[in-house]
Amino acid sequence: MVKNAVVEALRLAVTRVPSDVEAALKAARDREESDLARNVLDTILQNIKIGKQQSRPICQDTGLIGYYILLGRNFPLNFDLRRCLIEATREATQRIPLRPNAVHPFTNRNSGDNTGEHIPHIYLRLVDGDTLSILVVPKGGGSENMTRFAMLTPAKGIRGIKEFVLETIARAAGKPCPPNIVGVGVGGTADEAMLLAKTAVLLPVGYRNPDPQIAEIEEELLSLANQLGIGPGGLGGSTTLLDLHIKFAHRHPASLPVAVSYQCWAARQHGVIISSGYHVEYREHILL
Template sequence: MITQEQIANAVCEIYKEAAIILPTDVKNALKNAYDVEESDIAKLNIKSILDNIDIAEEKGIPMCQDTGLPIIFVKLGKVEVENLQEGIIEGVKKATQTVPLRTNVVDPLTRKNTGNNIGKSIPQINVELSDKPELELTVFPKGFGSENNNKLAMLLPGEGIDGIKKFFKEAIISAGGKPCPPTVIGVGIGGSSDMVMKLAKKALLRPVGDKNEDKRLANLEDELLTIANDTGIGPMGLGGKTTTLGVNIELADTHTAGLPVGVCVQCWAARHASITLKDE
C-alpha cells in the first residue's frame, strides 16, 4: 500500500522542486527566445529572467515571490492508496514550512489568510483514473498574475476555427504584459464550460514545443503561437518578438449546440513537477 506518509513526503519533495527548478523545456524555450529577440529591452528582460532562474537554483530558493495556488494533478492507477487527500494536504503544509512557500490562500470574501496554503477545497486536487499499477502526482503551483487573465468563451458552433482564433487573439491582447510574458498558453476546446477550463490548464502540463499527436491541433497550435507573437507585446509587455513560448491544446468532444473554448495563461514561471509512486 502507498501510505499517507509516502504521499505527504512525495508532495513536499515535488513542491520544492517545482518552486525552485523550472522544467528544462521552458528554460530552453527562454534561451531560444533570447537568441531570437533583437531589441535591447526584450533581450534584457529575458536575460533577467534567465539570471533569476539560475540564482533560484543555485541558492535553492523559489524563482518567484508568488509561489502560487496549490493545484495537484493525480493519476490514480490500480494501486492501494492510504488517505490520498490527507497525504496531499500534509505535503502542501510541509512544503509551505520547509521550502518555504508564501502563504497565498485566503477566504475569498473576508480575504483572511489561512496561513498554511490549505483552505476550503484547496489544494485543488484533480483526479484522473489510470490502468497503470502506480500513483502519479504532479504539483502545479499557479501564480495569479497569469491566472487572472484566463478566459472562457461559449462560442456558437458556426464560429468554428476562425472564432477560436479571434477569441484567442482577444485574450492575448487583453492580457498584455500583466501575466509576466513570455507566457505559455493552454487552450481547451470542447467539453462543457467547466471541463474546457480544466482542459486548458491540463494542456500546460505538456512540454513547451511538444508536437500535438493530433495533426489538426498541431497545426492550430502553430497558428495560435504566431497570432500571439505577432501582437508584439513581448517579454514583460515591453515589446518584442516573444510574447508566448508555446501554445498547447487539449480537446474533448462537445454538445452539438456549442463550441466551448478556454484559454489558460501561464507566466514564464511555468512550474510543475511530478513523481510516480508504486505499491512495493
C-alpha cells in the same frame, strides 16, 4: 513517505523551471533583436539560475497549490491521499518556505498554510497500472487572472476559436508576466473545456497535438501571437509566447465552449511517480 515525496516535488516545482522551458527562454534570448527584450530575458535566466543554485523560489508568488493525480487501479492505496496532500502542503509552506496564498473569498482572512476550502485543488483520474503519479502545480495569481472562457455558438467555428484566443492574448498584454505558455481547451461542457485548457498549459514546450489539423492551428496561433509585439515583460519584442497547446473534447451540437489558461515564464510544475513498491521517481512533466 508519500508526504515527503510530495514536499520535495513542491520544492523542485517552486525553485526551478522545467528544462524545456529554460531552453526555450535561452533560445528566445538569442532570437530577440530588441535590447530591452534581451535584458528582460537575461534577468529571467539569471533568476532561474539563482533559484536552482540556492534552492529558493524563483518568484515571490509561490501560487495556489494544485495536484493532478493519475491513480493506477492496482496501486495499493492504503492511506488517506487527500489528507496526505493537505499535510504535505502545510509542511512545504513552512519548510521551503512558500508564501501563504489561501485567502477566504468573503472575509479576506489568510489561512496561513496554503490550505482551505477546496484548496489545495486536487484532480484525480483512475488509469491502468500500479503507480501513483502526482503532478504538483503551484499557480500564481498574475497568470491565473488572465484566464478566459467563452461559450461560442457552433456557427463561429474554427475562425471564432482563433479570434477568441488571439483577442485574449492581446488583452492580457504584459499582465501575465510574458513570455507565456497558453493552453486552450475546446469542446465538452464548460468545466471540461476549462480543465482541458488547464492541463494543456502544462504540456512540454514543443509538444504538438497528435491531430495534424489541430497541430497546425497551434503553430498558426503561436506565430500570430508572437507578431503582436507584446514581448518579454510586456516591453516589446518578438517573444510573447513560448508555446501554445490545444486540447479538445467532443461537444454538444448547440455549444462551442472555449477556455484559455495562462502560465507565466515561471512555468512551475514537478511530478513524482510512486510505484506499487513505493519507489519514488521525480519527473519534470507528467502528461495528463
